[in-house]
Amino acid sequence: MADHPANGLDDVVHQRVRLGIMTIAHQARQVEFGFLRTALQLTAGNLGQHLTVLEKAELITIEKGYEGKRPRTWVTLTAAGRAALRDEIAHLKQLIQQVEYAETAEPREGSVDRT
Amino acid sequence: MTHGSAPQADTPHELLATVRDLTRQVRVAQRGTWFPLLVFATVALVAIPVYRYGPYLDLFHTCRSGDDQMVCSGENPTELGYWTVALVLAYAAIAAFYVKRSRRRGVGTPIRPYVIVGIALAVLMAAVSIWLTFHPLLPVPADPFATDVVEIKAGLAAQLIYGLASPMAVIGLALLVLAWVERHWALLAYSVVYLVIVAIMGAQVIHSASRWFFLPHLLVPAALLLLGAAVFALVRPTPEGQA
Numbered sequence: 001m002a003d004h005p006a007n008g009l010d011d012v013v014h015q016r017v018r019l020g021i022m023t024i025a026h027q028a029r030q031v032e033f034g035f036l037r038t039a040l041q042l043t044a045g046n047l048g049q050h051l052t053v054l055e056k057a058e059l060i061t062i063e064k065g066y067e068g069k070r071p072r073t074w075v076t077l078t079a080a081g082r083a084a085l086r087d088e089i090a091h092l093k094q095l096i097q098q099v100e101y102a103e104t105a106e107p108r109e110g111s112v113d114r115t
Numbered sequence: 116m117t118h119g120s121a122p123q124a125d126t127p128h129e130l131l132a133t134v135r136d137l138t139r140q141v142r143v144a145q146r147g148t149w150f151p152l153l154v155f156a157t158v159a160l161v162a163i164p165v166y167r168y169g170p171y172l173d174l175f176h177t178c179r180s181g182d183d184q185m186v187c188s189g190e191n192p193t194e195l196g197y198w199t200v201a202l203v204l205a206y207a208a209i210a211a212f213y214v215k216r217s218r219r220r221g222v223g224t225p226i227r228p229y230v231i232v233g234i235a236l237a238v239l240m241a242a243v244s245i246w247l248t249f250h251p252l253l254p255v256p257a258d259p260f261a262t263d264v265v266e267i268k269a270g271l272a273a274q275l276i277y278g279l280a281s282p283m284a285v286i287g288l289a290l291l292v293l294a295w296v297e298r299h300w301a302l303l304a305y306s307v308v309y310l311v312i313v314a315i316m317g318a319q320v321i322h323s324a325s326r327w328f329f330l331p332h333l334l335v336p337a338a339l340l341l342l343g344a345a346v347f348a349l350v351r352p353t354p355e356g357q358a
Contacts, residue, residue, distance in 0.1 A: 016125045016133060023134045024222075027141040032221025039140055067218060089134065092127040099127075 012057045013088045017042065017050050022085045025060060025077040033073035051075065059084055145224045146297050147216055149348035151209050155286050156340035158201045159333050162194070162282075166329050169193035175248050189248030190280070195241060198282040202237035206230045229296050233289040236279075244280040252276060274318065283313045283336045305343050312339060 013019060020040050025031050037047050054060045059081035063074045077085070125133070171178070174192040213226040252273040278284040287310040294303035313336055 014130075016130060019130060020133055020137050023137045024141050027138050028145070028223040029225060030223035031141075035144070035221035039137060072221075089131070092131050095127040096131070 009091050010084055010088060012053060012059065013084045015050075017046075018054055019085075019088060021047075021050060021054060021075070022059065022077060022081055022088075025075050026082060026085055030074050030076050033075065036075065054081070141222060142298050143351070144220055144222045145217070146299060146351065147213055147224075148293070148297065148299060148302050149344045149351070150212050151205075151229075151290070151293060152340045152344035152347065154205045154208055156337045156344060158205050159283070159337035159340065161201070162197060162333055163330070165197045166191075166194060166333065167326060169197065175245070177248060189251070190244050195244050199237055199241040202240075202282065202285070203234055206233040206237070209233075225296050229289065229293045232292045236285045236289055237282075240280055240282060240285045243276065247277070247280055274314075278314065278317060281313070281317055283332070284310065284317065286336075286340075287313055302347070305347075309336070309339055309343070312336075 013022065017040060021036060024036060024039055028035075033044075033047065033051075036042075037044060040047065042050075051060065051062060055062055059078055061076045061078055063076065065072055065074070169191065170193060172192045175189060177189045179186055207230075210226060210230045213224045217224040287306055290302065290306040290309065293299075294306055316332060316335055
């Protein structure tokens with residue numbers, strides 16, 4: 001029997017905010033802390049916690065610098081991060097397919113019983 | 116799934132919807148379509164005085180003198196030089212614009228493929244133009260000083276090669292890459308329409324003794340580019356509004 005797609009989900013990535021961070025970082029190549037905070041509507045502290053989790057898992061790299069006198073924090077997805085994001089999306093799609101297949105299969109089984 | 120503080124009740128449908136929404140939001144924030152169009156419209160308009168007043172530099176020795184006139188075949192090297200330099204500078208300006216904008220907005224931009232393809236096409240345009248000067252694909256009149264109007268028929272292959280030598284077509288081809296980079300369907304549709312109009316214009320031969328005969332070939336694409344720049348600047352959605 002094939003492994004259930006839910007077993008392939010990575011706990012670090014399978015979380016709405018972190019999935020959002022990785023999606024934005026993937027699309028943008030490099031994204032600044034302020035853009036992430038606005039796009040995900042998070043407090044700085046909350047976003048910082050999620051970034052730490054992702055950085056510890058080596059899914060992102062964090063680079064701190066200055067733009068003029070303003071401190072800036074740039075987030076970049078690592079190769080492992082790109083692969084993890086790709087896997088997560090693939091697993092989510094598989095889960096949806098399985099649920100939809102189960103929903104369409106049930107009525108058919110019922111009609112067989114009636115005949 | 117115990118890492119985050121956010122609730123874990125999101126279904127796969129909701130998570131994928133979030134991914135799609137955020138992707139769209141980032142793409143909108145990355146787009147700066149109006150700027151390249153404005154730059155190329157400016158380059159086309161600046162070309163008008165170059166075409167009208169630029170001297171014919173006979174670098175490739177294609178000019179033949181008659182009694183009191185001189186006939187030159189092939190593209191004016193002054194114009195070719197102008198387009199090559201102007202296009203490369205335009206792409207440098209576009210790259211600088213996108214990089215500065217991405218730093219200001221805090222979101223990176225994948226503009227590099229567009230700039231690389233654009234510069235490569237500009238160099239290819241110059242190379243093809245020079246090659247065509249020595250290997251014309253269209254029939255050359257036996258008497259270059261004849262004033263009779265000759266109908267020129269070019270095959271599809273010849274039209275494609277001459278298209279690669281046309282700065283306006285080269286701008287349009289690179290815009291297709293920008294449409295892909297920005298995942299911008301409206302820009303893709305605009306680029307196709309632009310290329311069709313430029314191709315139709317390029318197939319028209321203007322028989323005129325006026326020194327301004329070239330104006331439609333520059334003004335029509337410039338107007339199209341200006342119009343596109345204005346429309347894309349006016350109708351761009353705000354990134355926050357897409358969330």
